[in-house]
Amino acid sequence: MNHPVHGRLDAGLRLVETDAALASLHARAGGEPQGVIAVPQLAQVARLARRLGVAISRGVVAADGEGEAALWVRAAPDGNGVRLSIVAWTERQPASAPAIEQDFLRAEADLTWEADAALRLTAMWPAPPVPGLVGEPVTRAFTLLPDATGALPLVEAMAEQRAFDGQPAEFRAAGGAPLLLAGTPLFDTAGRLRGFRGTAVPRSPAPPETTPAAGQGDAFATRLGEVLKAPLDRIIRLADAIGARDEGPLRRDYAGYAADIATASRHLLALVGDLVDLSAIERPDFQPERGPIDLADLARRAAGLLAIRALNGEVRIDPPKVDETLSAIGEYRRVLQILVNLVGNAVRYSPPGSAVWLRGEAAGAEVRLTVADQGKGIAPEDQVRIFDKFERVDPDEPGGTGLGLYISRRLARAMDGDLTVDSAPGQGARFTLILPAG
Structure with missing residues (x-):
């Protein structure tokens, strides 16, 4: 030109x-x-x-x-x-870029990506629901959003040729699903920046802004989330970088310690997000938005977001077929949040070699989406309390925060639906999300 x-x-x-x-x-x-x-x-x-x-x-x-x-x-x-x-x-024409190293595919990352120095995607795994993103600009896959300070961490990292984390984004290929991006710069033998390699994990949708009627507890929880998320994101990024040996060889026990730090920090970060959600949904004036959604499509998206976690656990996720639709009424992001929680739990408690099924059906004025696993099941006396705050079937077993099912049922009922469980010891568990038909 x-x-x-x-x-x-x-x-x-x-x-x-x-x-x-x-x-x-x-x-x-x-x-x-x-x-x-x-x-x-x-x-x-x-x-x-x-x-x-x-x-x-x-x-x-x-x-x-x-x-x-x-x-x-x-x-x-x-x-x-x-x-x-x-x-x-x-x-x-673009220069070719090296393939992504397999040791970067860590168990806690739900999506991995690599981009060249022009921020063009050179790899994405698992394959996104919309084909053809590899070779396109990063912004074709992710809509970058400002963080709590108004900055774009990815942009600043490019300017300073350093690692970044906590970049809020929306995954265009998954209908705007909220994500957090993190990345590490890649350099060639001459020390020139050749791109970034990074991860994308689900981000809890932002709760409604605190109103004067919300009370001090809501404001405290929201502020607590803002204060804790940034340092926890940084701890996770640094621990992941150490565990992935990005800077060179490392003793195996040290890499294990780094993985433990990252896992514990992710658990704490999930708890912070759940507490912020909890403060929002327990407000008397809480009302999720409602509109037409495709429950089968959201189930496929939830399965895609958790594909890597399932692969590392040797668990197969069987989502609804690509051409299957299930019209319902609800809030897109809140329903996706519920399904990610249900599928995540199913994967977590499934033994290696088993499968998790997602099946939908229309039932008159309702539609139902069932997430079924082949885990150890839930005893009848535990099926009520697992929907209470901070309750888990086995408190000694590694897992979530004990808030996911409570929040999910509250959200489902706030959308004029429900969340139920059907299980028996040794026979797996079947959680069913019920919503008004669209």
């Missing part, structure tokens, strides 16, 4: 003025008109210019369809925003 291309970002890094070429690149990266700039490399330069308060010029490489665009970008502060000028724009 021989002529300069211009654009302007406002204080929120939204592309409010743009030439056609930049608008097209923004759209191909998954951006919306007047939305936050979707090309992370341009956002990186813009944020740096705004933070330093001076004009910055540098070369960047961005994914663009099947190729990549080499850009020379000048970003200059302009009031509360940033003005961009691209004075050189060259289209070229």
